[in-house]
Amino acid sequence: MPTVTELPTPDPRVRMFRSDPEVDCFAVVTRRHVVVVDTFGTPGEAAQMLALLGDDLAGRSLLVVNTHSHFDHAWGNALFAPGGPHPAPILGSRLAGEVLRSPEAQAKLARKQEGDARFAGVVLHPPTVTFGGALTVDGGDLTLELRPAPGHSADQLAVWIPELRFLLAADALEFPFPYVEKDADLPVLLATMRDLRALDPAVVLPCHGGQHDASLVEHNLAYFARLAAHPDTTFEEALADLGLADVPNADFYRDLHGLNVRATRAALR
Template identity: 90%
Template sequence: MITELPTPDPRVRMFRSGTEVDCFAVVTRRHVVVVDTFGTPAEAAQMLALLEGDLAGRSLLVVNTHGHYDHAWGNALVAPGGPHPAPILGSRLAGEVLRSQAARDKLTRKQAEDARFAEVVLCPPTVTFDGALTIDGGDLTLELRPAPGHSADQLVVWIPELRLLLAADALEFPFPYVEQDADLPVLLATMRELRALDPAVVLPCHGGGHDASLIERNLAYFARLAARPDTTFEQALADLGLADVPSADFYRELHGLNVRATRAAPR
C-alpha cells in the first residue's frame, strides 16, 4: 500500500511503500516529474492515481535515480506500450543495469520468493545520458546530477529554487552503504559534493525526510568508522545518538559492508 507523507513544499510530493522505499513527484508549471517508480508497476500505479489531479494540463516525466529494484522495477507502467507511457530519464549506466543478466537473475529470484513481483518487466530508461541534465519546469528547475558511490549509475535531483535535494540512496538514515569496497571513497566524495550545494531540505529514499544535518551525520558515521574500524552496529547507533532504528537487522548487515570497506581503504 502506497501512502503519502508531507514535505516542506506542496509541489514536492513524497510517497512511501511500507518500510521499503520512498519515491517522489515534483509538480512544476509544465510537468509532473516522478522520481523513481517503486518495486512493482502496481505500486507505481497507486502513486499515479494519487497524482491524477496534478497531471491535468501537465506532461508526465519519469526519472530513475538508479537501476536498483526498489527504484525502477515499476517502470513498465510508464514504458512504451504501458498504461501511462512517458519519457523515462536515467543515466546511461542505469540503462545498462536494467538490461543486465544480473538484473534478470534477481528478478527471477524475487518472483520465486514473492508474488508481488509477478508482473514486473525490466524496462530501462528511454532517455539516457552521461553527466548532468536539467529539466526546466517553468517555475522549478530540476538538476539531475551524477552521484555515484552507493551505485555507479546513481543520480540525485537538486531543486535550487527550494534548496531541496532528493538524495536517492546517496544519503540515508541512519547511514548509506556501499556494495563494493572500492566504492567507499567515491561515496564520500559524492556526499561532500552534496554538502557543497548547501541544501535546506534533504529527502532520501530511505529513512524519511530530514534537514541538511543528514549529510553531516552520514559523513560523521564514516569518519568514526575510519577512526575505529571495529565499531559495532550498536556503538555506531550510540555515536549517532540513536538507541534503535527501523529495520535494524537490515542496517546491521549494511554496517558490516561499510566496516569491510573501511578496513579495505588505503591508509
C-alpha cells in the same frame, strides 16, 4: 502488494510517497511537468502513486526519472514504458539503462519472482532517455538538476531543486547511514556526499529514512569518519555515536554496517 501512502513535505509541489517499509519515491509538480522520481519495486505500487497525484497531472506532461537501477527504484517502470498504461519519457543515466538490460538484472528478477509473488508481473524496462553526466529539466517555475551521485551504485543520480534548496538524494544519503556494495566504492560515495554537502540544501529527502534537513549529510559523513578512526565500531556503538538508541529496520542496517566496516578496513589497508 504494499500500500503506497503520501507523507507531507515543506512544499506541496514536492510530493513524497512511501511503500512501507521499503522505499520512498517522489513527484515534483512544476508549471509544465509532473516529474516522477523513481517507480518503486512494481508497476502496481507506481500506479498507486500516480492515482494519488490526481489533479496535479491535469494540463502537465508526465516525466519519469530513475535515480538508479536497483529494484526498489526502477522495477515499476513498466507502468510508464512505451505501450504501458501511462507511457512517458523515462530519464536515467546511461549506465542505469545498461544495467537494466543486462542478463544479471534478468537473473535477479527471476530470483525475486521465485521467492515472492509480488514480483510475478514485473517486466524490466530501462530508461528511454539516457545520458552521461548531468541533465537539467526546466519546469517553468522549478528546475530539476539531475546530477551524478555515484558510490552507493555507479549509475546513481541525485535531484537538486535550486529554487527550493531541496535535495532528493536517492540512496547517496540515508537515515541512519548509506552503504556501499563494493569496497572500492567507499571513496566514491564519500566524494559524492561532500559534493552534496556543498549544495547547502535546506531539505534532504532520501529514499530511505524520511525527511531531514542538511544535518543528515553531516551525520552520514560523521558515521564514516567514526569507522575510519575506529574500524572495530559495532552497529550499536555507531548508533550511540549518532545519538540514536534504535532505528527502524535495525537488522537490515546492522547487515549494511558490516558492509561499510569491511569497505573501511579495505580502504585503510
